[in-house]
Amino acid sequence: MVGYPMVFLLAAGSCGFLLSNKTGILSGGGQGVVDNHYLSLMDALRVQTHSLSQMEAFVLKQQIELNAMKQEVTKLKAGYNTTESQAIVILKNETNSLLYDNKKLQLNQDILTHTVEVLNSSITSIQKDNEALKLDNVLLKVKTDFWQNETVNLKQRFSTFFNSISASDLSNITNLQRDVFSLQSKVSDIGLRQKVLSSNAFFRSQDIHALSNQSKAFQKRIEHNLSVIGLQSNVSQNRLHASEHNQAQIIVELKDIETKLDHMNETVALTACFVYDTTSEAGTIKFPAIKTAIGITDLSGFQNTGKFTCDKSGIYIFSVFIAHDGKDYFEYFMNKNTNSLSRVIVSGDTQSSTPHTYHTGSGTVVVQMDVGDTLHASMTSSEEIEGRYSCLTVIKIR
Known part of the structure; x- marks a missing residue:
């Protein structure tokens, strides 16, 4: 809406008032809407x-x-x-x-x-x-x-x-x-x-x-x-x-x-053998001659005890082959901790007329290992071991 411009003049004697041109009317200080x-x-x-x-x-x-x-x-x-x-x-x-x-x-x-x-x-x-x-x-x-x-x-x-x-x-x-x-x-x-x-x-x-x-x-x-x-x-x-x-x-x-x-890509490998021909006592078979050692933290402990101790958990291949000079057969055990994993027979030949009768027995197992577990080979009797033909191998495969 638009405003109506208005100007009024009212004269009565000397008095009058004036209206502004806004739509509102000023009174007492108030302001109208514009x-x-x-x-x-x-x-x-x-x-x-x-x-x-x-x-x-x-x-x-x-x-x-x-x-x-x-x-x-x-x-x-x-x-x-x-x-x-x-x-x-x-x-x-x-x-x-x-x-x-x-x-x-x-x-x-x-x-x-x-x-x-x-x-x-x-x-x-x-x-x-x-x-x-x-x-x-x-x-x-x-x-x-x-x-x-x-x-x-x-x-x-x-x-x-x-x-x-x-x-x-x-x-x-x-x-x-x-x-x-x-x-x-x-x-x-x-x-x-x-x-x-x-x-x-x-x-x-x-x-x-x-x-x-x-x-x-x-x-x-x-x-x-x-x-x-x-x-x-x-x-x-x-x-x-x-x-x-x-x-x-x-x-x-x-x-x-x-x-x-x-962890799977961690490499652990060990191959150890006998140094020379010897008569091994009953019990844990020791392999003191280290051929390969990768990721092994305590080689001296293995050489002294004949037991491989696991530092990295995973799946391992445990392999042992032993050569024997004798006419009578014998057997050895592949062990994890105190449990036997496998028994291996090394045969003999009682009918042989030669002074030396050589035979080899080998075993391989796959085993799940945790940190602290051990692997070792053992015999129940003393036997003549051909050193250069007898070794132990442990490999972590994953």
Whole structure:
């Protein structure tokens, strides 16, 4: 709506008053509603609508990125090859990007909340101005009634005075009467304009009421969207936390796999033999001549005791071959700790007429070893061992 520019001059003797060209009326320091209030309010509503559209588009983009991230996590759970390791890096980058976008969303939400507060403040200011306009209208009506009463009294006084004066004063009376009619015309004009102002105030009040309802509806929509955005933000944060948890779990599993692979790739190998022909006593057979030793921490202990002690758990091959000079057979045992894994017979030839009868017996087993377990060969009797043809071998295969 536009204002009605009005300038009224009411002269009665030496007194008068002036109305401004605003739609409101100044009274006691109050200020009426001007068109700039409505323009400002409409601008604020347009800014609100534009901000809401941007936020909805941003939320949609975030949902798309979350779905893409979920697909990447699903693919990542299927295995641990090189491609999926690259997917972990991509997932980290997308997670950081999503956290950055979430911060932008929070900033936009704060801006939108501030805009709503400014809009509410503008509505409150307009309502106060409307109340001031109503009060000014009441005061104007009181003044109008006062001047109407003054005009009636003045007319009565003029009538009385006219009856009491002589004919010589008729000219002056006529001029005075003309002034009275002019004053009445101005009072009537003021009354008409007061009605126009009252009508304008009524329509402005209706406009403010409609605008207030529209603002409340818009505010409810904003609050609803904010609650939806807050819920989606919580869901997004939960998904981020789940993704970070899964990512951390995958990293732990990968490190565990790497540890196992390193452990599997640890090399342990030992080959030891007799130095010369000797008669070995019953019990643990010792092989003091070290031919190969890889990953062995206590060679002297093995040479002194004849027992291989495991430092790295895994699967081992345990192999022993022993050459015997004698006509009678004998047997030896392949042991893990105190348990026998295998028994090996070295045959003899009681019918041979030669002074030396050489025979070899060999055994090989695969055994699961833990740290601290031992492997050794043992006999139940003393036997003649051919040193250069008798050896022990231990190899870690995984």
